[in-house]
Amino acid sequence: MPEDNIILPVSASMSKMTIQDSNKSQFGYNPSIGASSNEITPTTSSILLNKTVSLNPGVSKSINKKAFEVSLSSLSFLFCEIVNWSHKKSKGIQDLENRLNGLGYQIGQKFLELSKTREGLKYSKREIKIVEILQFIHSTLWKGLFGKIANELEKSQDVNNEYMIIDNCPLVSKFVNVPKDYGDLNCAAFIAGIIEGALDSAGFFADVTAHTMPKEGSPLRTVFLIKFDDSVISKEEQTVQS
Amino acid sequence: MAVYSLYILNKAGGLIYQSDNDRHPGVNKLTANDYLVLAGTLHGVHAITSRFTTSMIHSHDPNTTNIPASRLSGPNTNKSGLQSIETDHFNLYVFQTLTGIKFIVVTSPIPTTNLGRGELNVQLELANQLFKDLYVLYSDYVMKDPFYSIDMPIKNPHFDSKIKQLIN
């Protein structure tokens, strides 16, 4: 965009402001006063503190609030750009999946914390068994992220340390169409990253990958293959024995 | 109203999507090149007809000299160009979005016996309803696909299956 095309905010109401006008919350920038209106004084700092930090002991209400709704369109467009951005920077299909996985990983770490807090301190406990943490991810974590629980949770019959969480239509890849020459790329690698992040920060070290396994009626069905680290398996065996 | 074919044109008049319903008589199968020519011609005709509007209407009834502004649209709206074509074997409807994308459907014609009773406008309403649904599918399954680049041909099996569901 050329420099002379800078978009300015609509300032019809601003220009009408006078020095007497002040924000409803008694805080904020007043263009008619200038920089001094934004100064931190004892009054404004208390307002500022009250707005962001809850003074009540215990858990702040804003964290507990669950029923936030986000438009699927804006989420899809945002994810669209995330994929594009990662795609531009990546060297190949595998690299793109790794990047998406990496972005999800940080969300997983943080969201585990948040959803545990939301459970409430009284009921919350630390999962120490593989099945328990997987069930937690399959239901509670999934519901917090996508508003529904995942469709299936399975243990691999052949390999001891492999588990599968299956979603028939992952929310982020609902509108994604992978071109043929991209091989078996699955953009749900982002969700795989979330699972991996949550598992890792809960102490269950694992590799999570996303694979497309279409089924009649659900072409986007995705299997999240969870491969636990050997240390996790041996720890599990010890717990069972004791 | 049976839908024979659907075409989507980008803003330069290039054919970026085509879906044909083979079970219907009435329309020929053309070569790929002919479809491109067809798309280009319709694009051109649409542009020309949108220039016609004001110069063509000269009302002779003094009571209706002022045609309501809503019926005469400016060049930047999607309402001024070619809207429908009626022939013996098929009807064709055009819908242009604000971004210049054109949706074109070819449908079954209206039996001649029914003509003359506002049937054309009834079918136009049906076609407009169909265009709305198509536009929704386009914005969902094409625009939200991170691997789609704008104005390029649409090769998307999800979109295909949704379109097939809608027009069959």
Place this chain on the structure above:
Amino acid sequence: MLYSFYIFDRHCNCIYHRRFSLVDDGATNTDNESDVAKLLFGVLYSLKNISSKLGDQSTNAGGFNYLKSFSTSSFRIHFLETLSNLKFVLITDNLIDNVRSVLWELYSTYYLNNIALNPLSPVDFKGDEKITNPNFISQTDQFLRSLPVYGGQ
């Protein structure tokens, strides 16, 4: 409502144009050479090509596929082409579906009797020759004005 009446010959010339305008002064052939007439001919020509190319013309589908009309949001253009490639065009508002019989009447009664059967009329309208036959003009005017499509419906 009826807006205009055009006849094009097989050399792409507009040989007759009658505008039914607010001040109905009976003027004919006022803008035969205008851009609108030329563009109109081009559009009709393109659309005729499309309908004959895209339409299935095998005998079991009903033979040749004729272009009947096309519309924009504010008017509808009705079209009839004769075997000698004369094109009869009526421009009406959007509410009128079918004026095929009117176009046929204009051709079979008024054009044939006054122009084709008239020994003094040229077979081909060369250069900037137009239809100026007063009988044709007054009779078609009278005919079109008597139609229900002329005013409202």
